[in-house]
Amino acid sequence: DNAPASNFLRGLIESDIGSGKYAGRTDPNGNPLPSVITRFPPEPNGYLHIGHAKSICLNFGMARDFGGRCTMRFDDTNPTKEEQEYVDSILDAVKWLGFDWKDSGGDHLYFASDYFDQMYMMAEYLLSAGHAYVDSQSAEEMAKNRGNFTEPGKNSPYRDRPVEESLDLFRRMKLGEFKDGQHIVRAKIDMASPNMNMRDPAIYRIRHAHHHRTGDKWCVYPMYDFAHPIEDAIEYITHSFCTLEFQDHRPFYNWVLERLAEGGFFKRPLPEQTEFARLNLTYAITSKRKLLQLVEEKIVDGWDDPRMPTIVGIRRRGYTPEAIQLFCERAGVAKADSWIDMSTLEGALRDDLDPKAARAIAVLKPLKLIIDNFPENLADECSAPVHPHHPERGQRKFPITKEVWIEEEDFMEVPTKGYFRLFPGNKVRLKYGYVVECTGCDKDENGKVIAVHCNYFADSKSGTEGANNYKVKGTIHWVSVPHSLEAEVRLYDRLFTDPNPDAGGKDFKLALNPNAKEVITAYLEQGLRHAMPDEKFQFERHGYFVADRVDHSATRPVFNRVVTLKDSWGK
Numbered sequence: 001d002n003a004p005a006s007n008f009l010r011g012l013i014e015s016d017i018g019s020g021k022y023a024g025r026t027d028p029n030g031n032p033l034p035s036v037i038t039r040f041p042p043e044p045n046g047y048l049h050i051g052h053a054k055s056i057c058l059n060f061g062m063a064r065d066f067g068g069r070c071t072m073r074f075d076d077t078n079p080t081k082e083e084q085e086y087v088d089s090i091l092d093a094v095k096w097l098g099f100d101w102k103d104s105g106g107d108h109l110y111f112a113s114d115y116f117d118q119m120y121m122m123a124e125y126l127l128s129a130g131h132a133y134v135d136s137q138s139a140e141e142m143a144k145n146r147g148n149f150t151e152p153g154k155n156s157p158y159r160d161r162p163v164e165e166s167l168d169l170f171r172r173m174k175l176g177e178f179k180d181g182q183h184i185v186r187a188k189i190d191m192a193s194p195n196m197n198m199r200d201p202a203i204y205r206i207r208h209a210h211h212h213r214t215g216d217k218w219c220v221y222p223m224y225d226f227a228h229p230i231e232d233a234i235e236y237i238t239h240s241f242c243t244l245e246f247q248d249h250r251p252f253y254n255w256v257l258e259r260l261a262e263g264g265f266f267k268r269p270l271p272e273q274t275e276f277a278r279l280n281l282t283y284a285i286t287s288k289r290k291l292l293q294l295v296e297e298k299i300v301d302g303w304d305d306p307r308m309p310t311i312v313g314i315r316r317r318g319y320t321p322e323a324i325q326l327f328c329e330r331a332g333v334a335k336a337d338s339w340i341d342m343s344t345l346e347g348a349l350r351d352d353l354d355p356k357a358a359r360a361i362a363v364l365k366p367l368k369l370i371i372d373n374f375p376e377n378l379a380d381e382c383s384a385p386v387h388p389h390h391p392e393r394g395q396r397k398f399p400i401t402k403e404v405w406i407e408e409e410d411f412m413e414v415p416t417k418g419y420f421r422l423f424p425g426n427k428v429r430l431k432y433g434y435v436v437e438c439t440g441c442d443k444d445e446n447g448k449v450i451a452v453h454c455n456y457f458a459d460s461k462s463g464t465e466g467a468n469n470y471k472v473k474g475t476i477h478w479v480s481v482p483h484s485l486e487a488e489v490r491l492y493d494r495l496f497t498d499p500n501p502d503a504g505g506k507d508f509k510l511a512l513n514p515n516a517k518e519v520i521t522a523y524l525e526q527g528l529r530h531a532m533p534d535e536k537f538q539f540e541r542h543g544y545f546v547a548d549r550v551d552h553s554a555t556r557p558v559f560n561r562v563v564t565l566k567d568s569w570g571k
């Protein structure tokens, strides 16, 4: 029943296991290798978002489900953009999501930059075997001679330069004799290929730049399309999953591996690339560039703003790793681009938290209710289950007193049709407490209701015999005025009002939801003063809330709304 849903990638792995395609492999020390090895290969150039979570759950999840391994690889071949800060936050995100790159076979945390020596040797090999050449055209000439979708490209005048000359130039490129862009190494494939990626793609370029791990050791760096298959093969990857935009890159991925296998660098069977549709989530954006814009223009309060679709953001919002995993499972794996509705993510959180989260009472928009016939100094203890389906988790205790906070919307001086809560003459139950009958209200000079009056029935307490004698249509929640915990509550909602805020080149800033964050002072059940940062609750009738993992403390309680109890969008 809890078996993961099938999808085409799972089917592919099952069929490869069935045919024994990757069975019986060993590493150079003779240690057996799993028949399923996947990888999660982020560039450490930004914070991960929900789309990356999809890739993490997919790659680590498949490895787990098939008894394989998933390597954690930083694709740090581009020297200028990468930083340690991102490496740390990415490792943190993967661990938080519940995955581990260590297994009985070792610690599979890798950096592509650790392979630079090997990659360099492989490029030299391709040059010496006549599969590559050093091109000395200018960038403009190269672009012009590449042709386009309707016209074939033209061979570079340097394409047939002697192997020795290319090798000599490449070695001098490495020694730093040339400026950026002066020469470039290109694979020698086919300038007339209908696939632009096969028109002698660049494999190594000059880049006089400091690298966050290799420092100034290199001034030539491999291109992504050359580096990626090599990284996969070095790590014995079997299934290399990537997003659809890499479909046209697959022939070159295979070309690189085939040539290097011929050269004795890699053993067959080689890794295989398979594409799946990237995750697009409605009411969110997942472009790193646009997310950066939200942060830099201070539209949000940082990368971990609870409105952000970043992993640090959704974590702070109060999402659980289990909810994210459930969401990714439900979103499935598609072969064509599609949108997943935000309600799927929110639904996964509700389904995860409903059976787990302790219940508590919170009055978010407070209005004072005065029980006129209640004894002046009495604090009468009431109790409620910590969780309605888990009696073993015990009871919460909280007192009822003469003055309690109720929600503003639970009183109407003149009720509308079908309104069963407080209005003069009507009876309601104060949940877990007594039945009260409304007698009227106090107003300020502007006519605004500032307090509601009622009388209680002393024999109507919940859980006592007498309770059964009272039949009321409305039940409302409350907290005792003197015993309540005052707290800052941040009511978060979706960041955009448009389901596709950046579709078709639209300006996503026009679709920002001005009500995505509302900060209020609320009155909470007293027991919440013991809440730990990151602890989640269901505030009865309101939704799921979390003690903010950054700002919450016993002396300054701060709670975030993760999601309301019911989906109110699109209704």
Ligand code: ATP
Binding pocket: 040, 041, 042, 043, 044, 050, 051, 052, 054, 055, 241, 242, 243, 277, 278, 279, 280, 286, 287, 288, 289
């Ligand atoms: P961006 O283009 O915004 O910089 P990226 O895809 O280049 O993002 P990487 O760090 O290269 O970011 O991504 C690491 C892995 O996560 C890749 O394998 C990539 O395919 C995958 N990934 C990124 N975005 C998504 C998404 N929206 N859905 C599924 N997988 C994704």
Ligand code: MG
Binding pocket: 043
């Ligand atoms: Mg990127």
Ligand code: MG
Binding pocket: 043
């Ligand atoms: Mg990328």
